Amino acid sequence: xxxxxxxxxxxxxxxxxxxxxxxxxxxxxxxxxxxxxxxxxxxxxxxxxxxxxxxxxxxxxxxxxxxxxxxxxxxxxxxxxxxxxxxxxxxxxxxxxxxxxxxxxxxxxxxxxxxxxxxxxxxxxxxxxxxxxxxxxxxxxxxxxxxxxxxxxxxxxxxxxxxx
Amino acid sequence: xxxxxxxxxxxxxxxxxxxxxxxxxxxxxxxxxxxxxxxxxxxxxxxxxxxxxxxxxxxxxxxxxxxxxxxxxxxxxxxxxxxxxxxxxxxxxxxxxxxxxxxxxxxxxxxxxxxxxxxxxxxxxxxxxxxxxxxxxxxxxxxxxxxxxxxxxxxxxxxxxxxx
Amino acid sequence: xxxxxxxxxxxxxxxxxxxxxxxxxxxxxxxxxxxxxxxxxxxxxxxxxxxxxxxxxxxxxxxxxxxxxxxxxxxxxxxxxxxxxxxxxxxxxxxxxxxxxxxxxxxxxxxxxxxxxxxxxxxxxxxxxxxxxxxxxxxxxxxxxxxxxxxxxxxxxxxxxxxx
Numbered sequence: 001x002x003x004x005x006x007x008x009x010x011x012x013x014x015x016x017x018x019x020x021x022x023x024x025x026x027x028x029x030x031x032x033x034x035x036x037x038x039x040x041x042x043x044x045x046x047x048x049x050x051x052x053x054x055x056x057x058x059x060x061x062x063x064x065x066x067x068x069x070x071x072x073x074x075x076x077x078x079x080x081x082x083x084x085x086x087x088x089x090x091x092x093x094x095x096x097x098x099x100x101x102x103x104x105x106x107x108x109x110x111x112x113x114x115x116x117x118x119x120x121x122x123x124x125x126x127x128x129x130x131x132x133x134x135x136x137x138x139x140x141x142x143x144x145x146x147x148x149x150x151x152x153x154x155x156x157x158x159x160x161x162x163x164x
Numbered sequence: 165x166x167x168x169x170x171x172x173x174x175x176x177x178x179x180x181x182x183x184x185x186x187x188x189x190x191x192x193x194x195x196x197x198x199x200x201x202x203x204x205x206x207x208x209x210x211x212x213x214x215x216x217x218x219x220x221x222x223x224x225x226x227x228x229x230x231x232x233x234x235x236x237x238x239x240x241x242x243x244x245x246x247x248x249x250x251x252x253x254x255x256x257x258x259x260x261x262x263x264x265x266x267x268x269x270x271x272x273x274x275x276x277x278x279x280x281x282x283x284x285x286x287x288x289x290x291x292x293x294x295x296x297x298x299x300x301x302x303x304x305x306x307x308x309x310x311x312x313x314x315x316x317x318x319x320x321x322x323x324x325x326x327x328x
Numbered sequence: 329x330x331x332x333x334x335x336x337x338x339x340x341x342x343x344x345x346x347x348x349x350x351x352x353x354x355x356x357x358x359x360x361x362x363x364x365x366x367x368x369x370x371x372x373x374x375x376x377x378x379x380x381x382x383x384x385x386x387x388x389x390x391x392x393x394x395x396x397x398x399x400x401x402x403x404x405x406x407x408x409x410x411x412x413x414x415x416x417x418x419x420x421x422x423x424x425x426x427x428x429x430x431x432x433x434x435x436x437x438x439x440x441x442x443x444x445x446x447x448x449x450x451x452x453x454x455x456x457x458x459x460x461x462x463x464x465x466x467x468x469x470x471x472x473x474x475x476x477x478x479x480x481x482x483x484x485x486x487x488x489x490x491x492x
Binding site: 009021025095099160 | 342344346373374391393394454457475477480481484489490491
């Protein structure tokens with residue numbers, strides 16, 4: 001087996017979840033790893049695509065089902081729910097205030113930081129097809145679209161793989 | 165450390181979740197990896213055992229608690245819920261229709277494809293004991309039952325490990 | 329890439345979830361790996377910190393938000409909910425009874441076993457800061473507090489990494 005990773009190793013994360021708390025966990029790990037000089041890839045799939053959706057985009061979809069899913073599934077980095085104790089949006093608001101008080105960056109700041117540190121963002125092709133989303137629906141930080149085979153090549157070369 | 169994996173690496177997935185969306189994610193990764201020539205193992209545990217339950221099986225269990233859990237936890241590959249926006253079954257129905265429209269295989273088709281590609285299925289012994297399930301409760305594709313130690317030997321030899 | 333793991337490999341788990349079923353899955357894997365002679369690290373973060381909270385601790389927090397979160401998020405190893413079918417606490421009760429009947433250890437017993445086998449417990453510094461928790465809030469088994477960078481060094485040296 002040829003190990004192709006750099007000396008410092010690399011980290012590949014599948015971000016399947018669109019929950020604020022899990023997205024923050026993914027970005028804390030990603031930015032910490034990048035700051036250590038590791039190569040970092042995030043593969044956004046399924047609900048995780050919400051994390052990189054552009055703010056204020058139109059309702060997308062080529063048919064009523066995709067439109068309906070995208071209406072209910074609206075959201076972007078500033079509008080995600082919590083995986084537990086969401087309490088109709090109060091949970092995320094409290095978490096954001098608590099993070100700000102302790103000077104922990106917000107998810108949007110983590111996304112910026114990740115990009116500055118060279119973390120690579122990939123959107124999952126199959127999920128986009130199923131949900132009727134196109135490249136233009138995502139923030140500029142994510143302009144690469146790949147399938148599971150490309151994800152697996154990156155994962156196979158990484159010494160830390162996580163599914164979040 | 166002796167690396168025992170084949171040249172192309174191997175992938176080991178713990179499928180803990182019984183949610184349709186997560187099961188599909190697991191099978192997309194598994195079948196893609198197998199099509200690349202990688203060795204792939206899926207260890208079905210806890211709610212993930214629902215994915216490989218035989219259709220139309222009887223209510224199983226040796227006591228009222230196991231029976232009650234298995235009644236509420238009924239299901240097989242065609243009856244799983246979504247992790248988000250299940251909407252009393254409408255979410256899974258919509259997802260299935262959207263996948264079919266885009267010619268993405270269904271979970272049942274993914275299971276068949278996985279087996280044809282040589283993906284190995286393992287049921288978790290401890291979860292089966294706790295839930296009162298036996299080998300006959302599972303689809304023919306899954307006839308190997310292993311414990312956590314055997315799972316860990318496979319995981320230790322894999323270069324991609326995921327907990328889904 | 330210098331592989332620093334011992335001959336038997338090592339396992340590093342991020343325990344993000346505070347659900348009883350997921351915590352049990354993490355400890356089954358951790359104790360099995362340790363019994364095989366592998367080095368095992370568990371990094372408790374976010375809701376996962378509930379697993380190692382001391383029983384009967386006071387409501388903690390330096391402000392009303394932290395206090396409120398900690399009231400609603402009360403709990404320790406004996407009080408966790410299930411990720412599915414919690415049914416106002418009946419689910420966890422049934423699972424505990426079913427595990428006891430089959431002589432599967434309880435979560436509290438798994439924690440003790442893990443420590444005896446040398447599994448290392450680490451609490452996530454950032455989550456503690458956000459939630460207003462201090463070292464004294466945790467059981468004696470967990471007295472090391474680390475950040476994401478230290479977690480990543482351990483993860484980079486492990487051949488099995490899981491996010492649960």
